[in-house]
Amino acid sequence: MTSKDCGNHGHHIHTRPRLVRLLFAGILTFLLIALIVILLVWAILRPSKPKFILQDATVYAFNVSYPSFITSNFQVTVSSRNPDDRVGIYYDRLDIYATYRDQQITLRTSIPSSYQGHKETNVWSPFICGNSVPVSPYNSATLSQDQGAGFVMLMIKIDGRVRFKVGTFMSAKYNLHVRCPAYIQFGSRTSGIMVESSSQSYSLSLHFSTINSSNMTSKKDSGNHGHTRPRLVRLLFAGILTFLLIALIVILLVWAILRPSKPKFILQDATVYAFNVSYPSFITSNFQVTVSSRNPDDRVGIYYDRLDIYATYRDQQITLRTSIPSSYQGHEETNVWSPFIYGNSVPVSPYNSAALSQDQGAGVVMLMIKIDGRVRFKVGTFISAKYNLHVRCPAYIQFGSRTSGIMVGDNVVKYQLATRCHVSI
Numbered sequence: 001m002t003s004k005d006c007g008n009h010g011h012h013i014h015t016r017p018r019l020v021r022l023l024f025a026g027i028l029t030f031l032l033i034a035l036i037v038i039l040l041v042w043a044i045l046r047p048s049k050p051k052f053i054l055q056d057a058t059v060y061a062f063n064v065s066y067p068s069f070i071t072s073n074f075q076v077t078v079s080s081r082n083p084d085d086r087v088g089i090y091y092d093r094l095d096i097y098a099t100y101r102d103q104q105i106t107l108r109t110s111i112p113s114s115y116q117g118h119k120e121t122n123v124w125s126p127f128i129c130g131n132s133v134p135v136s137p138y139n140s141a142t143l144s145q146d147q148g149a150g151f152v153m154l155m156i157k158i159d160g161r162v163r164f165k166v167g168t169f170m171s172a173k174y175n176l177h178v179r180c181p182a183y184i185q186f187g188s189r190t191s192g193i194m195v196e197s198s199s200q201s202y203s204l205s206l207h208f209s210t211i212n213s214s215n216m217t218s219k220k221d222s223g224n225h226g227h228t229r230p231r232l233v234r235l236l237f238a239g240i241l242t243f244l245l246i247a248l249i250v251i252l253l254v255w256a257i258l259r260p261s262k263p264k265f266i267l268q269d270a271t272v273y274a275f276n277v278s279y280p281s282f283i284t285s286n287f288q289v290t291v292s293s294r295n296p297d298d299r300v301g302i303y304y305d306r307l308d309i310y311a312t313y314r315d316q317q318i319t320l321r322t323s324i325p326s327s328y329q330g331h332e333e334t335n336v337w338s339p340f341i342y343g344n345s346v347p348v349s350p351y352n353s354a355a356l357s358q359d360q361g362a363g364v365v366m367l368m369i370k371i372d373g374r375v376r377f378k379v380g381t382f383i384s385a386k387y388n389l390h391v392r393c394p395a396y397i398q399f400g401s402r403t404s405g406i407m408v409g410d411n412v413v414k415y416q417l418a419t420r421c422h423v424s425i
Contacts, residue, residue, distance in 0.1 A: 026237055047087045047164055050080045050116070054156055054180035055123075056350060058280065062186075064147070065132065068140035070105045073129040074098060075281070076156055077349030078180070079315065081121045087164050088390070088424070089116040092173065094160035098128055098182075100152075101139050106130035111160075112317070115372055117390055117424060123316035125281065125349045128156075147186050156180040168387055168425070260300045260377055263293045263329070265421035267369055267393035268336075271414040275399070277360075278345065281353040283318045286342040287311065289369055291393070291421075294334045300377050302329040305386060307373035311341055311395075313365075314352050319343040324373075341369075360399050369393040375425070393421035 060073040078096070082089050094111035097104055106128040116122050135143075146152045158178035164171040273286040291309070295302050307324035310317055319341040329335050348356075359365045371391035377384040397415050398404040405413035 048083045052178045053079045068137045069132040077125045079123045082116045085118045090163040092161045096158045099155045121315040125347050152184045154182045261296045262423045265391045266292045267419040281350045282345040290338045292336045295329045298331045303376040305374045309371045312368045365397050367395045390424045
């Protein structure tokens with residue numbers, strides 16, 4: 001046997017580096033395709049930041065005490081509008097407070113979490129207050145000077161966490177920061193409260209963790225492995241792609257055959273037990289509403305895992321959320337619920353309080369009955385993941401004449417509505 005026979009192994013030396021290169025190329029290709037898909041979706045949808053406006057501020061107390069303490073009590077009205085017609089917004093957490101010369105002078109007030117649909121507007125009127133909050137001596141003296149001059153500039157700040165909803169896709173949580181300058185004239189009470197709402201600043205940031213992966217290293221192998229390892233990798237990669245393609249085709253075929261439809265909601269009637277406006281800007285209400293839901297599909301069932309119903313007036317929530325018991329809705333079945341929704345001395349904006357008094361005087365009030373929840377779809381033995389359900393039902397209630405409704409008790413009137421609701425999933 002001669003030394004020349006050892007040369008037969010020369011073409012097998014680079015098999016291991018080739019395996020690593022193929023694997024690395026596959027990972028890079030997958031990441032590149034995912035990046036292109038994300039960029040295309042972002043370019044098509046173009047999600048925009050919500051638009052915030054500080055509408056008004058009601059001052060109940062604003063005093064400086066010795067040596068450097070501030071006591072304050074405000075009610076502010078802030079509205080938020082979603083400019084997108086394809087993207088919904090979940091306000092998971094919102095905290096509002098006031099600052100003077102970059103120093104916080106009130107406690108943080110939590111605003112209830114809510115969902116904002118396409119091009120919808122939400123209005124909040126929280127109270128923010130602080131009792132003997134210590135501030136710097138310089139700010140205390142400056143505030144006394146500003147009050148003497150009759151002009152104080154505050155900054156109303158909102159910090160929170162939001163998510164964006166596109167179809168059934170939910171984004172990660174983003175940090176939301178809103179800054180609204182409020183110019184308040186203390187010189188004359190007849191001048192009212194001047195609120196600057198032309199400029200607001202936002203800051204959205206996504207927190208994520210970075211995963212550090214170790215560098216791939218490869219060593220030359222002079223063993224007699226032939227081309228079996230690269231061929232095995234190519235076959236495995238082709239098998240995975242084939243499986244994913246078949247799964248995608250099956251999902252598309254099932255979706256095309258079944259075509260699951262959204263349930264149809266109808267607001268049938270509303271019984272008014274109480275609906276009053278009190279000084280300065282509070283609403284007390286008590287309703288019983290009847291809502292029906294029909295499943296139009298003859299092959300798909302619906303699980304209503306969670307349903308919360310409440311009422312709003314001019315985009316501002318005026319009742320607490322009432323939970324509807326979870327239930328299952330079979331093929332072409334109809335479910336009917338008659339929950340009570342109420343709110344006791346709920347603070348609203350002074351503008352909405354005055355507008356509601358005018359509407360009651362005119363005899364017609366338009367409310368919005370909203371339902372937010374989670375549903376699942378059942379096809380045979382298969383049950384889908386949970387989807388977010390949002391229902392919007394306009395309710396036109398005529399308070400001018402009791403003859404337009406049905407008297408069901410002392411000062412209790414039932415109004416027939418039969419209004420179709422807008423449903424989004």
